[in-house]
Amino acid sequence: MFGNLVDDEITKNILTTSGYPTWVSTIIIILMGILPISKLPLISRPLLTILDNQFSKNKFINRFLLSLLFLLCSTLFTNFGKVMSLLGSLICFTVCITLPALYYLKTFDQELSNMEKTVWRCMVFIGIIGAFLR
Numbered sequence: 342m343f344g345n346l347v348d349d350e351i352t353k354n355i356l357t358t359s360g361y362p363t364w365v366s367t368i369i370i371i372l373m374g375i376l377p378i379s380k381l382p383l384i385s386r387p388l389l390t391i392l393d394n395q396f397s398k399n400k401f402i403n404r405f406l407l408s409l410l411f412l413l414c415s416t417l418f419t420n421f422g423k424v425m426s427l428l429g430s431l432i433c434f435t436v437c438i439t440l441p442a443l444y445y446l447k448t449f450d451q452e453l454s455n456m457e458k459t460v461w462r463c464m465v466f467i468g469i470i471g472a473f474l475r
Contacts, residue, residue, distance in 0.1 A: 446461045446465070
C-alpha cells in the first residue's frame with residue numbers, strides 16, 4: 342500500500358483494495374460512523390455549560406436544540422473545504438470589520454452623533470453578513 346496509488350486515508354485504501362475479508366470493511370464503516378458520535382460530548386460540553394448558565398430551567402431543551410444545530414450544520418456543510426472557507430471568512434470578517442466597529446461604538450458612544458452611530462452599526466451588520474457569504 343505504498344506508492345502513487347495510495348489514497349489520502351488508510352480507510353479508503355482498505356475499502357477499495359481486494360484481498361481483505363469482507364468483515365473488515367463492515368467494521369471500518371461502523372467505526373467511522375461511530376467516531377463523530379463519540380466526539381459530540383467533547384465538542385458540545387463548553388457550549389452546553391454556557392447555555393445551562395444562561396437558561397438553567399431548560400437543560401433538556403438546550404441539549405436538544407444544540408444537537409439539532411449540529412445536525413443541521415453537518416447536513417449543510419458536507420465538504421471539509423466548505424467548512425474551512427466558512428471558518429476563514431468568519432474569522433477574517435470578525436477580526437477585521439465587526440470587532441473594530443463594535444469597539445469604536447463602545448469606546449466613543451457618548452461622542453458620536455446618531456448618524457455616525459447608524460453608520461457604524463451598518464458596518465457591524467455588513468461584517469456579520471459578509472462573514473457568512475464567503
